[in-house]
Each structure stands twice: as C-alpha cells, then as structure tokens.
Amino acid sequence: MKEIKNRQLVQSYLQAHQLESIFNDDIMPYLSLYHFEQGELILSQGEPSKYLYVLVQGKIKIYTTSAQGKTLILSFKTPIEVIGDIEYVQEIDTINTVEAVSSVYMIGVQHTLLKKLTNDYSPFLQFMLTIITEKFYLKNNSMSFNLMHPVEVRLASYLLSVIHDENESILSGQLSTSSLADTANLIGTSYRHLNRVIRQFCSDGLVERKKGFILIKDREALTTLSGGNIYE
Amino acid sequence: MKEIKNRQLVQSYLQAHQLESIFNDDIMPYLSLYHFEQGELILSQGEPSKYLYVLVQGKIKIYTTSAQGKTLILSFKTPIEVIGDIEYVQEIDTINTVEAVSSVYMIGVQHTLLKKLTNDYSPFLQFMLTIITEKFYLKNNSMSFNLMHPVEVRLASYLLSVIHDENESILSGQLSTSSLADTANLIGTSYRHLNRVIRQFCSDGLVERKKGFILIKDREALTTLSGGNIYE
DNA sequence: TCTTCGATAGGACATATGTCCTCGATTCTA
DNA sequence: TAGAATCGAGGACATATGTCCTATCGAAGA
Numbered sequence: 001m002k003e004i005k006n007r008q009l010v011q012s013y014l015q016a017h018q019l020e021s022i023f024n025d026d027i028m029p030y031l032s033l034y035h036f037e038q039g040e041l042i043l044s045q046g047e048p049s050k051y052l053y054v055l056v057q058g059k060i061k062i063y064t065t066s067a068q069g070k071t072l073i074l075s076f077k078t079p080i081e082v083i084g085d086i087e088y089v090q091e092i093d094t095i096n097t098v099e100a101v102s103s104v105y106m107i108g109v110q111h112t113l114l115k116k117l118t119n120d121y122s123p124f125l126q127f128m129l130t131i132i133t134e135k136f137y138l139k140n141n142s143m144s145f146n147l148m149h150p151v152e153v154r155l156a157s158y159l160l161s162v163i164h165d166e167n168e169s170i171l172s173g174q175l176s177t178s179s180l181a182d183t184a185n186l187i188g189t190s191y192r193h194l195n196r197v198i199r200q201f202c203s204d205g206l207v208e209r210k211k212g213f214i215l216i217k218d219r220e221a222l223t224t225l226s227g228g229n230i231y232e
Numbered sequence: 233m234k235e236i237k238n239r240q241l242v243q244s245y246l247q248a249h250q251l252e253s254i255f256n257d258d259i260m261p262y263l264s265l266y267h268f269e270q271g272e273l274i275l276s277q278g279e280p281s282k283y284l285y286v287l288v289q290g291k292i293k294i295y296t297t298s299a300q301g302k303t304l305i306l307s308f309k310t311p312i313e314v315i316g317d318i319e320y321v322q323e324i325d326t327i328n329t330v331e332a333v334s335s336v337y338m339i340g341v342q343h344t345l346l347k348k349l350t351n352d353y354s355p356f357l358q359f360m361l362t363i364i365t366e367k368f369y370l371k372n373n374s375m376s377f378n379l380m381h382p383v384e385v386r387l388a389s390y391l392l393s394v395i396h397d398e399n400e401s402i403l404s405g406q407l408s409t410s411s412l413a414d415t416a417n418l419i420g421t422s423y424r425h426l427n428r429v430i431r432q433f434c435s436d437g438l439v440e441r442k443k444g445f446i447l448i449k450d451r452e453a454l455t456t457l458s459g460g461n462i463y464e
Numbered sequence: 465t466c467t468t469c470g471a472t473a474g475g476a477c478a479t480a481t482g483t484c485c486t487c488g489a490t491t492c493t494a
Numbered sequence: 495t496a497g498a499a500t501c502g503a504g505g506a507c508a509t510a511t512g513t514c515c516t517a518t519c520g521a522a523g524a
Binding site for chain 1: 296298299302304306317318321322324327351352353354357358360361362364365366367368369371372375376378379380381420459461
C-alpha cells in the first residue's frame with residue numbers, strides 16, 4: 001500500500017464517480033488516495049479495521065477463509081464500490097479478505113474521523129444505504145442461486161456474466177483459463193468438478209477449449225441452461 | 233392482515249423496543265399497527281412493495297422461491313427486525329416471501345410517506361444502516377457456512393442454535409419434529425437427507441428420536457462437530 | 465538438447481445428496 | 495369400527511461433487 005499525496009487526483013476520482021456530493025467539506029481534507037499493487041492484500045480477515053475504502057480504479061477479489069482453511073471467493077468488484085462498510089457501521093473486525101487483482105486505487109478514510117464528521121450528514125448516510133442494500137441484494141441472489149442450482153447452471157451463468165463484462169470490448173466470447181481455479185471457488189465447487197462440467201459443455205458443443213482460454217460457441221444454449229439467472 | 237387502530241399501542245411497542253428516537257414527529261401519525269394470523273403471508277415475492285414493516289411481536293419466516301419452484305428458507309426472525317428495507321431503499325419489488333409463523337404484530341409505514349418525511353432524518357438513516365449491515369453480516373455468515381460445510385455440520389450447528397433459542401425456558405434439549413421439513417429447507421438440504429443424518433446422529437448417540445421431537449443427548453459432541461460455528 | 469519442474473486435464477474411486485417409492489402408523493370420516 | 499386419507503421414516507437407486515493420483519505438456523534451466 002502506498003499513499004498517493006495528490007489532492008488533485010482525489011478530487012478528480014470523486015468527480016469521475018460523482019461522489020463529491022456525498023462527502024461534506026469537513027471530511028474532504030481527510031480523504032486519502034491509496035495505491036495497491038496487483039496481488040497485494042488490502043484487508044485481511046480478522047484484523048481490526050480502521051479505514052473505509054472506496055474502490056475507484058482496478059479490480060479486487062473478496063474471499064473468506066473458514067476455520068478449516070477452506071477458502072471461498074465471494075465476489076469480484078470493480079468501481080464504484082465501498083469496502084469495509086459493514087465493519088465501519090458495526091464497528092467490528094475485518095470480515096473478509098480483500099485482494100487486489102489488478103493495480104488498484106482506493107480512496108480511504110479513517111473510521112473515527114468519518115464518524116465524527118459525517119455521522120449526521122444525510123447524503124452520506126443515504127449513499128451508504130444505497131450501496132449496502134444493493135450489495136445485500138446481489139449477494140443474496142448469488143448465494144441462494146448457488147444453493148439451489150447445480151454447478152452446470154452456475155457455470156453457464158458465470159460464463160455469460162463474464163462475457164458481458166470483459167467482452168464488451170474485443171474478446172467476444174473467451175474466458176481466460178488461467179483463472180479456472182478462482183472460477184471454481186467463485187461458483188462454489190472444486191477445480192476438478194469444474195473441469196468435468198467444462199468437458200461436458202465441450203462435448204455438447206456449448207463451448208470449445210482452446211489453448212489458454214475457453215471459447216463460447218453457443219450463447220443461446222448457455223442462456224437457456226442458466227435459466228435466465230445471471231450472476232451480477 | 234388487520235389494522236389495529238390504537239395509537240396508544242403503537243406507542244407502547246415503540247417504547248418497548250426503544251424505537252421512538254428513530255422516528256421523528258412528522259412521521260409518527262402515519263405509523264400503523266398491523267396484525268397477521270399464524271400462516272398468513274405478509275409479503276409475496278415479486279409483488280410491488282409499498283410498506284416498510286417493523287416486526288414488534290411474533291415470529292416470521294422468510295423464504296424465496298426459484299423460477300423452478302424450489303423453495304429455500306432464508307431465515308426465521310423475531311423482534312426487533314425490519315422487513316422490506318432493501319425494497320424500500322432500492323425501490324424494487326418484493327424480493328422474498330414473508331410468512332407469519334405465529335400470531336404477528338408489525339408496525340408499517342408507506343414508502344412514499346416515509347421517504348418524504350424522514351429521508352433527511354439522520355437517526356432513522358443510522359438505524360436503517362445498523363439494521364441492514366447486521367442482517368447482511370448474519371446472512372453472509374450462514375450462507376457461506378452452508379456452502380462450505382456438509383449437512384452433518386450444519387445440522388449440529390442448527391440444533392445448538394435452536395436449543396439456545398427455545399430452550400432457555402423449559403425443554404432443555406428438544407426439537408419439535410413437526411418442523412423437520414422446514415429445518416431441511418433452512419439448512420439447505422432435502423427432507424430425506426436430513427432424516428439420514430439424524431439417523432446417523434442417533435446411532436452415534438448424539439441425539440435420540442422421541443415421538444414428536446428430537447432429544448439432544450450429547451451437547452459436547454455436537455459442539456465439537458459444529459466446529460464452533462453457529463447459525464445466529 | 466536433455467532433464468526437471470510446475471501446471472493442467474482427466475481417470476478412478478469415495479461421499480454427499482437428491483428423487484422416487486413403499487411401508488407402517490396415525491388420524492379422519494362416514 | 496372399517497376404510498380412506500395422511501404423514502413420517504426409511505430403502506433403493508441415480509446424480510452431483512469431492513479427493514487423490516497420474517499422464518501429459520510446455521517452460522525453465524543445466
């Protein structure tokens with residue numbers, strides 16, 4: 001973690017994401033910009049939490065580790081996203097581990113200052129409410145989805161949402177294979193089983209396995225299979 | 233649903249749960265008290281939502297139904313609890329079905345009024361934040377728990393938490409058998425499999441099956457098995 | 465170039481869990 | 495009270511998923 005001391009930059013990030021209105025003038029001077037390198041841990045499960053972060057650039061990965069050492073990826077996030085909100089409101093230790101997937105920039109504020117300076121500032125409270133309820137809703141969705149559907153359906157759904165995401169640009173239907181282990185965790189299954197299902201998809205002509213990535217061949221069929229449910 | 237027109241009663245419920253401070257005087261006149269009979273539906277998944285409710289007496293059950301008609305119980309709730317909060321903030325249709333498990337009393341307010349009259353009232357916003365983050369935290373916990381542990385562990389954990397709950401009083405280690413089907417849904421498995429696991433527990437001497445209920449015999453062992461994780 | 469190592473896919477097997485169905489006990493009804 | 499309707503428990507089987515291990519391949523190094 002490295003603090004970027006550039007008030008100008010903080011401002012421009014706030015502007016870019018239309019966040020100026022949610023912070024009042026009192027707190028502004030205390031907003032800092034931090035940079036995390038790819039792979040760096042931003043928060044560690046179980047540690048005391050002191051900062052509330054707003055993800056303004058890059059991609060992060062959130063996961064939890066059970067007492068038995070099993071790890072479960074909860075989600076990937078891209079801007080704009082608030083991190084450490086639950087901990088801030090509940091005043092508890094860090095719940096999940098957060099890791100930078102790419103080079104990441106976050107705006108951070110100390111809990112104590114934030115509480116002192118904005119606890120009665122409605123726009124901020126409303127913003128927090130909106131963000132958190134949205135999170136809640138999405139999380140809930142994907143979790144029950146996991147619980148109620150076989151891996152097949154989850155994978156189909158996952159593929160579709162990844163395609164949406166990254167493919168807007170160029171790739172048009174490819175999934176990097178390097179992240180397969182992560183993918184397995186994310187949809188709540190083992191790497192082995194994921195492979196099994198991919199194989200199945202291949203022989204059904206839904207996707208094709210290329211060197212290093214997976215190619216979507218039949219988007220229609222995937223959509224049908226996913227039953228309209230999409231991880232979002 | 234029956235409205236109880238008794239301003240006095242509303243007040244005493246608010247008082248009992250220390251909720252007076254979160255509502256301002258403007259909104260007070262619009263708080264209504266509603267009664268639901270056992271088994272009655274309070275909210276139905278997919279319908280437009282117009283009210284925000286606060287559960288002040290009784291017990292409710294929250295569940296979701298997938299497109300394929302599968303149902304998954306998300307939780308049981310007792311006072312004090314807010315219902316319809318996500319829908320209120322996000323302005324979306326009802327997410328989950330809510331059903332009265334016992335005779336239930338709830339305080340309800342119309343979204344439109346609430347938004348108009350308290351949207352800038354910090355105590356209310358703070359209250360909502362606290363409630364929602366707490367919900368989020370608990371839900372998250374139990375969901376990842378489900379995903380990461382076999383039914384065996386979940387059942388042990390569930391038994392313990394139920395015992396805590398209801399047994400404080402008299403029963404001291406019994407679980408009514410009537411709700412087994414619900415229990416199965418709650419811990420995310422089938423009735424059949426639940427039975428299988430109970431049977432296993434019996435032969436291991438952890439519990440005993442009596443006519444109509446299940447008797448906890450070895451709390452120690454259950455605690456060990458649950459690995460310290462408890463549904464809360 | 466040959467060897468070694470790490471990574472990935474897939475085989476074999478064990479387990480966990482779901483579905484369907486039957487059996488016996490209980491309750492309800494005429 | 496007999497028969498019908500229910501309900502809960504458990505058997506048999508099918509499927510989904512996990513674990514462990516091995517074969518293969520390409521990259522890195524001697």
